[in-house]
Amino acid sequence: MLNVPVALATEQSDLIDNIDALIEEHGGGRDALIPVLQDLRKKRHDISDLAMQVIADRLGLSPVEVQGVATFYSFLQVGETGQHTIRVCRTLSCSFAGATSIAKKLEAELGISMGETTADGQVTLEWANCIGMCDQAPALLADQAAVGSLTAARVGEIVANLKASKA
Numbered sequence: 107m108l109n110v111p112v113a114l115a116t117e118q119s120d121l122i123d124n125i126d127a128l129i130e131e132h133g134g135g136r137d138a139l140i141p142v143l144q145d146l147r148k149k150r151h152d153i154s155d156l157a158m159q160v161i162a163d164r165l166g167l168s169p170v171e172v173q174g175v176a177t178f179y180s181f182l183q184v185g186e187t188g189q190h191t192i193r194v195c196r197t198l199s200c201s202f203a204g205a206t207s208i209a210k211k212l213e214a215e216l217g218i219s220m221g222e223t224t225a226d227g228q229v230t231l232e233w234a235n236c237i238g239m240c241d242q243a244p245a246l247l248a249d250q251a252a253v254g255s256l257t258a259a260r261v262g263e264i265v266a267n268l269k270a271s272k273a
């Protein structure tokens with residue numbers, strides 16, 4: 107039997123408890139991936155390999171998928187953005203499923219181009235890489251919320267809901 111030092115075993119058990127609590131809070135679906143990663147980083151200031159494995163296991167994803175999303179999104183919290191941010195996934199599945207037309211509709215709705223912020227500072231529009239919602243492509247992130255199965259008709263409602271919410 108593997109001999110795990112007590113302090114390490116306690117640390118691992120704390121980590122698993124933290125993850126389980128976040129999954130309880132955000133739900134056990136794919137769309138919980140980014141909120142769970144963000145909150146875990148806030149809480150522990152790190153996303154370890156073990157954390158990614160546990161999250162993958164709990165959400166029914168592959169560890170590689172979780173690692174890809176975690177690595178990419180750790181770079182997102184830089185630069186000045188509006189009060190809210192909409193990030194449209196442009197990775198393969200979403201690209202084939204019409205991400206560009208969703209982006210165009212958002213640009214028209216907000217009166218800005220991708221990479222820009224509205225003049226009132228409310229919303230920034232950006233491209234993103236895969237957010238783990240490939241089975242519901244096209245998908246986007248409205249602040250921390252992942253929204254899948256997008257249609258152009260839903261864009262207005264998504265923007266209105268986002269503006270009405272707190273950042």
Ligand code: FES
Pocket residue numbers: 195196197198199200201235236237238239240241243244245
């Ligand atoms: S390719 Fe868009 S969510 Fe994965």
